[in-house]
Amino acid sequence: MCDDMKVHGLKMPESMDQATRSQLCPVVYAVSKLGGKWKLIVVHNLIEGPKRFGELRRAIPDITQRMLTLTLRELEEDGIVNREVFEVVPPHVEYSLTAVGQDLENVMSSLGDWGRANFAQRRNAVA
Amino acid sequence: MCDDMKVHGLKMPESMDQATRSQLCPVVYAVSKLGGKWKLIVVHNLIEGPKRFGELRRAIPDITQRMLTLTLRELEEDGIVNREVFEVVPPHVEYSLTAVGQDLENVMSSLGDWGRANFAQRRNAVA
DNA sequence: TTTGTTAGTATACTTTATGTACCTACATAT
DNA sequence: ATATGTAGGTACATAAAGTATACTAACAAA
Numbered sequence: 276m277c278d279d280m281k282v283h284g285l286k287m288p289e290s291m292d293q294a295t296r297s298q299l300c301p302v303v304y305a306v307s308k309l310g311g312k313w314k315l316i317v318v319h320n321l322i323e324g325p326k327r328f329g330e331l332r333r334a335i336p337d338i339t340q341r342m343l344t345l346t347l348r349e350l351e352e353d354g355i356v357n358r359e360v361f362e363v364v365p366p367h368v369e370y371s372l373t374a375v376g377q378d379l380e381n382v383m384s385s386l387g388d389w390g391r392a393n394f395a396q397r398r399n400a401v402a
Numbered sequence: 403m404c405d406d407m408k409v410h411g412l413k414m415p416e417s418m419d420q421a422t423r424s425q426l427c428p429v430v431y432a433v434s435k436l437g438g439k440w441k442l443i444v445v446h447n448l449i450e451g452p453k454r455f456g457e458l459r460r461a462i463p464d465i466t467q468r469m470l471t472l473t474l475r476e477l478e479e480d481g482i483v484n485r486e487v488f489e490v491v492p493p494h495v496e497y498s499l500t501a502v503g504q505d506l507e508n509v510m511s512s513l514g515d516w517g518r519a520n521f522a523q524r525r526n527a528v529a
Numbered sequence: 530t531t532t533g534t535t536a537g538t539a540t541a542c543t544t545t546a547t548g549t550a551c552c553t554a555c556a557t558a559t
Numbered sequence: 560a561t562a563t564g565t566a567g568g569t570a571c572a573t574a575a576a577g578t579a580t581a582c583t584a585a586c587a588a589a
Contacts, residue, residue: 301517302446302510308520309513312437312576319429328536339577344537354520364585365535375520381512383429386436389505390428393435393481439547455566466548471567491555492565 308353309379313338313346315386318355318372318379325359325371355379435480436506440465440473442513445499445506448483452498482506 309315313335320326320334332343347370350356355376361367372379436442440462447453447461459470474497477483482503488494499506 301514301521303443303517304521305513305517306442308517310437310439315433315437316430329534339579340537342577345576360536363535364587365533366537366584368536378516378519382509382516385508385512386432387428389509390430390432390435392505393502394428394431456564467567468549468569469547472547487566492557492563493555493567495566 305382308355309382311346311349313342314350315383317343317346317350318376319383321356321370321372321376322380322383325369328368328370331370350376432509435482436509438473438476440469441477442510444470444473444477445482445503446510448497448499448503449507449510452486452496455495455497458497477503 309318316335316338317331320331326334328343328347331347332338332340335343338346347356347358351358354373357371357373357376359369359371361369436445443462443465444458447458453461455470455474458474459465459467462470465473474483474485478485481500484498484500484503486496486498488496
């Protein structure tokens, strides 16, 4: 697992714990950053371009205000999402993907490809 | 969001709930199948080839027996992982990716690419 | 003057996800 | 007779996620 890490000149002994290893295995690291229930859904909705808080809420009807806030805060902390506040009334806040977030495009599209293929398969299997 | 779904000849009205929409938006569908804490880690470990239960445990030291069992059962139900039992004593059970699971290769590699790039960036940023 | 708007925060509560500890069966090795 | 290894199962406990409701600021329109 994670021979990639040779590029960092590091070995990954069994004794190392997950927190440490997640800094070494790119896949484990990525999953730890994107693993929440809503993270990828929010990123998916920002791929097309910046959106306001309310637009995201309407685009993801099942997310609660609180969970959207928490998810956006975490994505912001991880440098995936950018938050721009316009000091007007009523408030105007725009969320967009950073360069790091934009780099998720391949992940999102391969995920979409898989979902599409798998979904099609299931329809045939069930119907 | 999810214009892809036009290929299924379906629209996605606001009134539709998440359960229904997850059958329509490939990304939401994919996330719903792969969203658990351990799902992608297990898939990642099976990409190279079949592994036994104990091998997976050793490869993912922080997963508990219970979570590995639950994760494998769900992946099996979703047609991503195949479980082969050899009726011997002591028990011998082998887990492998189905064709659907193999199709996750692009997802895994793009996720690895992103993690690698992002990880490298962070190292520079921090160090 | 009350209502509406946007993007939240605060609090309490419930549900689901994940984790811990201990248990089994059976054959072989000691 | 007891210990070892495999692939789990089960009861219970905790952590994470989600729900519901109330609350805020500041201005505009009815």
